[in-house]
Amino acid sequence: xxxxxxxxxxxxxxxxxxxxxxxxxxxxxxxxxxxxxxxxxxxxxxxxxxxxxxxxxxxxxxxxxxxxxxxxxxxxxxxxxxxxxxxxxxxxxxxxxxxxxxxxxxxxxxxxxx
Amino acid sequence: xxxxxxxxxxxxxxxxxxxxxxxxxxxxxxxxxxxxxxxxxxxxxxxxxxxxxxxxxxxxxxxxxxxxxxxxxxxxxxxxxxxxxxxxxxxxxxxxxxxxxxxxxxxxxxxxxx
Numbered sequence: 001x002x003x004x005x006x007x008x009x010x011x012x013x014x015x016x017x018x019x020x021x022x023x024x025x026x027x028x029x030x031x032x033x034x035x036x037x038x039x040x041x042x043x044x045x046x047x048x049x050x051x052x053x054x055x056x057x058x059x060x061x062x063x064x065x066x067x068x069x070x071x072x073x074x075x076x077x078x079x080x081x082x083x084x085x086x087x088x089x090x091x092x093x094x095x096x097x098x099x100x101x102x103x104x105x106x107x108x109x110x111x112x113x114x
Numbered sequence: 115x116x117x118x119x120x121x122x123x124x125x126x127x128x129x130x131x132x133x134x135x136x137x138x139x140x141x142x143x144x145x146x147x148x149x150x151x152x153x154x155x156x157x158x159x160x161x162x163x164x165x166x167x168x169x170x171x172x173x174x175x176x177x178x179x180x181x182x183x184x185x186x187x188x189x190x191x192x193x194x195x196x197x198x199x200x201x202x203x204x205x206x207x208x209x210x211x212x213x214x215x216x217x218x219x220x221x222x223x224x225x226x227x228x
Contacts, residue, residue: 042119046216101159107156
């Protein structure tokens with residue numbers, strides 16, 4: 001079974017500052033990794049995903065994440081945030097085999113201050 | 115427009131009064147799923163369906179029922195709601211049950227059980 005831990009429940013940053021949202025996972029098998037974003041009063045939408053290949057994954061809205069197998073991490077980064085990035089961010093993991101469950105982390109609330 | 119719709123968006127009810135939350139997708143997706151979102155717990159899967167007439171339990175199925183009589187619809191039924199089912203509910207769909215395919219989420223239904 002897989003599990004995922006988002007190390008920060010809340011992250012406040014100033015506008016135009018860089019940000020990193022941390023995600024660590026646990027799995028005995030190969031994994032797919034995902035970051036989802038939830039804007040206020042909306043459903044989740046996929047930000048980016050790692051399936052295989054390059055460990056640096058680029059997503060929408062200028063976000064990127066790096067898969068680090070040795071550290072079992074998949075941290076999300078953005079070099080310069082905007083007010084519109086205020087949202088809750090969820091990391092998720094699944095195994096790569098058939099009939100695998102998708103396990104979500106607890107979420108990190110990103111607050112951008114002007 | 116490709117989308118997942120849920121109704122109602124907000125619902126306040128009383129203990130024991132049966133209710134149904136509808137979910138519909140217009141993308142001809144085979145896989146549909148229900149999640150509940152609670153603070154500090156992330157998203158947890160309630161039930162999922164790989165195709166018409168094929169449903170299975172997720173991680174927290176107690177107190178819920180589902181049906182999948184048509185490909186586009188996947189209603190969530192609470193036969194006798196209790197206060198611990200107060201939560202934010204999301205329906206999601208994807209092309210298949212493989213997480214290689216993007217999962218699309220509905221806007222959410224906020225349920226309060228008094």
